[in-house]
Amino acid sequence: MCASLVAATDDIPEVGTYLFTVREPDGSLEEVVLVDLEDGVAAWKNFCQHETDQRLDRGNGAAVRDGRLICPKHGSMFDAETGYCDNGKAAGSTLVEVDIAVRHGQVYLTDDDLEFVGEGGIDDDGSPSSTSHLTF
Numbered sequence: 001m002c003a004s005l006v007a008a009t010d011d012i013p014e015v016g017t018y019l020f021t022v023r024e025p026d027g028s029l030e031e032v033v034l035v036d037l038e039d040g041v042a043a044w045k046n047f048c049q050h051e052t053d054q055r056l057d058r059g060n061g062a063a064v065r066d067g068r069l070i071c072p073k074h075g076s077m078f079d080a081e082t083g084y085c086d087n088g089k090a091a092g093s094t095l096v097e098v099d100i101a102v103r104h105g106q107v108y109l110t111d112d113d114l115e116f117v118g119e120g121g122i123d124d125d126g127s128p129s130s131t132s133h134l135t136f
């Protein structure tokens with residue numbers, strides 16, 4: 001298994017999310033958010049299940065309240081730990097999970113289908129906003 005270092009757990013805001021970009025098997029880019037939980041870290045693809053072009057984190061951290069991620073468009077709330085939504089327009093859906101591991105205060109991407117591209121989101125032109133971690 002190949003694991004890429006994504007961030008230190010200290011980099012994840014206590015309220016909000018840490019945004020990074022991955023490459024999907026088909027070559028497309030996708031955003032992922034890290035959420036600080038009481039006993040660990042969760043990683044979810046950064047889109048709502050009601051309208052999948054709707055980002056939860058628009059670049060400044062997603063809204064998180066009482067352990068739930070809030071969709072900025074219609075306000076559905078997703079459990080930050082399980083990804084499940086039981087309310088509003090996205091009720092009955094679950095966010096798409098991304099496999100990560102936390103070791104010694106560092107968060108690693110362990111999802112075999114995804115390649116780490118860089119911190120931050122995808123720019124409007126479709127390229128990653130940061131290429132500092134790009135490896136060739």
Ligand code: FES
Pocket residue numbers: 048049050051054071072073074075076088089090
């Ligand atoms: S787009 Fe997220 S609840 Fe509608």
